[in-house]
Amino acid sequence: MTPRRPFRREGEEARRAALINATLDCIADGGPQAATVRAIALRAGVTQGLIRHYFATKEELVAAAHEHLMTGLTKASAAALDALPPDPLVRLAGFVGNAVSPPVADPRSMALWAASMQLVVRDPAMRQGHERSYLAFRDQLEALIADALRAADKPADPATTRRLAIAGNALLDGLWIEASALPDMFATDEIRATAIHAFESLLGLKLQE
Amino acid sequence: MTPRRPFRREGEEARRAALINATLDCIADGGPQAATVRAIALRAGVTQGLIRHYFATKEELVAAAHEHLMTGLTKASAAALDALPPDPLVRLAGFVGNAVSPPVADPRSMALWAASMQLVVRDPAMRQGHERSYLAFRDQLEALIADALRAADKPADPATTRRLAIAGNALLDGLWIEASALPDMFATDEIRATAIHAFESLLGLKLQE
DNA sequence: ATAGTATTTATGCGAACGTATAATAACTTT
DNA sequence: AAAGTTATTATACGTTCGCATAAATACTAT
CATH class of the missing domain: 1.10.357.10 (Tetracycline Repressor, domain 2)
Incomplete structure (x- = not known):
């Protein structure tokens, strides 16, 4: 008879971003094997079932996180160039x-x-x-x-x-x-x-x- | 009533070396998560229980493999130097x-x-x-x-x-x-x-x- | 207000993992 | 040759994993 956990609908974009960031945080902290669906969901502030709703498999989520990391680094490097004389x-x-x-x-x-x-x-x-x-x-x-x-x-x-x-x-x-x-x-x-x-x-x- | 698998006693040194090499092979092929005790034992030609006999935990085996890798690289580098004029x-x-x-x-x-x-x-x-x-x-x-x-x-x-x-x-x-x-x-x-x-x-x- | 949608939680399942323990057979010693 | 030792196999246990599915609730449209 425990009450069901309350939640808000954050929208697809925000949730995908949160899950991707949580994945990177997990990997950075404990390596790839620490990036379990349960740990990722906990870090993203959701329950693990939600991952399945936005990503068909965990592998797909990891690939998306990798892509996000790479493009982020490239962008940061370009932005730093803009600031130079x-x-x-x-x-x-x-x-x-x-x-x-x-x-x-x-x-x-x-x-x-x-x-x-x-x-x-x-x-x-x-x-x-x-x-x-x-x-x-x-x-x-x-x-x-x-x-x-x-x-x-x-x-x-x-x-x-x-x-x-x-x-x-x-x-x-x-x-x-x-x-x-x-x-x-x-x-x-x-x-x-x-x-x-x-x-x-x-x-x-x-x-x- | 399946017959028990025959085996030979290879001695501690050989077995530790085989297990360490098998561990490195597993990691090289499929990353750390592929280096399971079962996969390592299979590659080393033994059953998984034997790992426990030579290493208290899997972590201990991985650490030994890491050390072996590092010292091997250093040795190889030094040996290459000897061959130079x-x-x-x-x-x-x-x-x-x-x-x-x-x-x-x-x-x-x-x-x-x-x-x-x-x-x-x-x-x-x-x-x-x-x-x-x-x-x-x-x-x-x-x-x-x-x-x-x-x-x-x-x-x-x-x-x-x-x-x-x-x-x-x-x-x-x-x-x-x-x-x-x-x-x-x-x-x-x-x-x-x-x-x-x-x-x-x-x-x-x-x-x- | 009410009905409908689909986002989100909750629960469960089978597989694989690391570890523990018991049984057995290959050596060693006498 | 027999007895003893221990390296090795075999099996089992509890946990955690990714994934599937059902139930519920926050939001949207009318």
Whole structure:
């Protein structure tokens, strides 16, 4: 004779968003195996039956959460670019510095990224998505590198900028991982300085922050 | 009245090794959630009860597998160094090239690494282990960098070599991830050339492969 | 106000999980 | 050769998982 739990109808959009965010929170906290339908529902403030109403299977929900995460990261990166001044050398330095500093570098993002990488290795569809977002980021970096080289009157032919973008992207990935996984090992300033200094060496020019 | 399955006593050492390898295979194939006691036992050619006989809990087995993986990677890296000639410039180029090429770079290692990174973010004990192996690799790289700089009559003070080791390690990590996660995107030679060329820029000297 | 809709809760089911325990057979020792 | 030890198999137990379905209630339209 326990009273039935009261509720409000929040609408499809809000509920889907809440479920997706709850899924990401669960994965970030305890890994993919902690993202059970019951735990997700609890976090989203609903009961588990509701998940079935908006997503046919749990797998579908996880895929939607992954997509949401990826597009969110790309958007955040683009928005950060908008806030930078027009000088190419300053823009590149700012972009590089941001990529290895909080809030871009943080343990939660790292945990989510590691979780998604596991799927990427195994699932061709996930791999395609990863490839797309990887290329989007790298193309952004390549454009910034080309602008910086031209601003310094240096050659910026496609073969050069491509190679620099691949190496620069790898450098940022690696520093981001180290800064996120071992946050106590480096000061934020040290990682930023290391990243910018390395880019100066790679491009053979002086950047301004 | 089905006959009981025949067996042989293999001894503690062999059985522990078989169980650990089976665990890693399961994780590499299907992620941590695929490493169930039943799947591990099947792969190791035993029945599930035996796991309990050698490991008090599944968690203990997974931790042992993780440790085995890490020490194995460190050993492989050191062994590869032994095979290189004494010239510092050649050694560094060889070390850098190997780090981003098969068999070091391959999807299985990548999957295992991604799985372990999840634990690293969450578990302090795992993080300590990760930190140790990270530093071991970086120190190795720093020594090679210092030797290469000295061989080229360049300054190799500790502050410089440390910063170069951090950046160089990050670069190798990033390229290794890209080469492993997206093996069809780059030719092996391209990744090797990119890595060596980037190190030349970072150190300001010409390497020989 | 009332009826209708479909969002949401509540409950249940079968499978698979980690772990515990008992039975058995392959070795070892005497 | 017989007895003893323990590595190994076999079976069972309780929990939790994803998913299915039925019941109820908040909202919408008339």
